[in-house]
Amino acid sequence: MRINDVIRLFCGSVAVYVVVAACSGKGSVSSASADDNQNGSRLKVQRYVGSDGSSFTAGLYDSQLGTPCSYGAASDGSIRCLPMGSPYGPLAGAPLFADSACTEYVVFSGGGAGQNCSVAKYTLTTLSCGSDVYQPTVYTGSLYARNPTGCVAAPSSDTKGQTPYVLGTALPPSTFVAGTLTTDS
Numbered sequence: 082m083r084i085n086d087v088i089r090l091f092c093g094s095v096a097v098y099v100v101v102a103a104c105s106g107k108g109s110v111s112s113a114s115a116d117d118n119q120n121g122s123r124l125k126v127q128r129y130v131g132s133d134g135s136s137f138t139a140g141l142y143d144s145q146l147g148t149p150c151s152y153g154a155a156s157d158g159s160i161r162c163l164p165m166g167s168p169y170g171p172l173a174g175a176p177l178f179a180d181s182a183c184t185e186y187v188v189f190s191g192g193g194a195g196q197n198c199s200v201a202k203y204t205l206t207t208l209s210c211g212s213d214v215y216q217p218t219v220y221t222g223s224l225y226a227r228n229p230t231g232c233v234a235a236p237s238s239d240t241k242g243q244t245p246y247v248l249g250t251a252l253p254p255s256t257f258v259a260g261t262l263t264t265d266s
Contacts, residue, residue: 118138121258123143123144123145123258124141124142124143124144124150124162124258125141125142125144126138126140126141126142127139127140127141127142127149140165141162143162143164143257143258146164146202146203146256146257147202148164148165148202148203149164149165150162150163150164150165150257150258151163151165152260152262153211153212154210154211154212155211155212155213155214155254155257156210156211156212156213156251156254157211157254158210158211159211159254159259160259160260160261160262161254161257161258161259161260162257162258162260163205163212163214163257164202164203164204164205164214164257176226176227177224177225177226177235177240177245178224178225178226178227178232179220179222179223179224179225179245179247180225181223181225181232182232183225183226183227183231183232185247185248186247186248187220187224187245187246187247188204188217188245188246188247188248189240189243189244189245189246202216203215203216203217203252204217204248206248206251211254213251213252214251214252214254214256214257215248215249215250215251215252216249216252217246217247217248217249218246218247218249219244219245219246220245220246220247224236224237224240224245
């Protein structure tokens with residue numbers, strides 16, 4: 082190792098030491114911003130905890146609604162902690178409906194034929210200006226499908242062994258905790 086390399090290494094080490102020492106003084110980090118993972122009165126931080134003592138932040142949990150959530154745009158344009166994911170969707174093939182006018186879609190929980198995965202409490206539909214959130218309910222009525230002549234009754238075998246759900250009315254965005262995106266200085 083040449084003398085210039087030794088001097089650079091020494092100076093670099095001193096510089097790092099000075100920065101660390103300066104930053105470790107009392108009052109240099111405000112207690113409010115020292116922890117990025119703070120629980121609120123309703124939103125709680127979820128963590129994966131390893132058997133070796135490791136910990137990793139998994140996301141947020143809405144303790145009032147009993148569901149994981151993440152921040153995103155709601156249909157009113159505000160940023161809110163909206164329920165995560167949705168195992169609901171139409172079956173492969175033609176969509177089914179809960180009404181004879183074929184306007185109210187029937188959705189199904191995820192999984193293959195004959196498999197009803199655990200059903201999420203909420204599902205989202207994404208619009209150009211944000212997401213609407215619904216609380217699906219089991220549908221036991223007649224099913225309908227569109228064909229070239231209009232909307233006709235569909236046989237129950239069209240559900241492929243899965244439980245049908247209807248979305249109902251969108252929940253008001255105010256149901257979900259509002260948030261503000263900030264940038265630390």
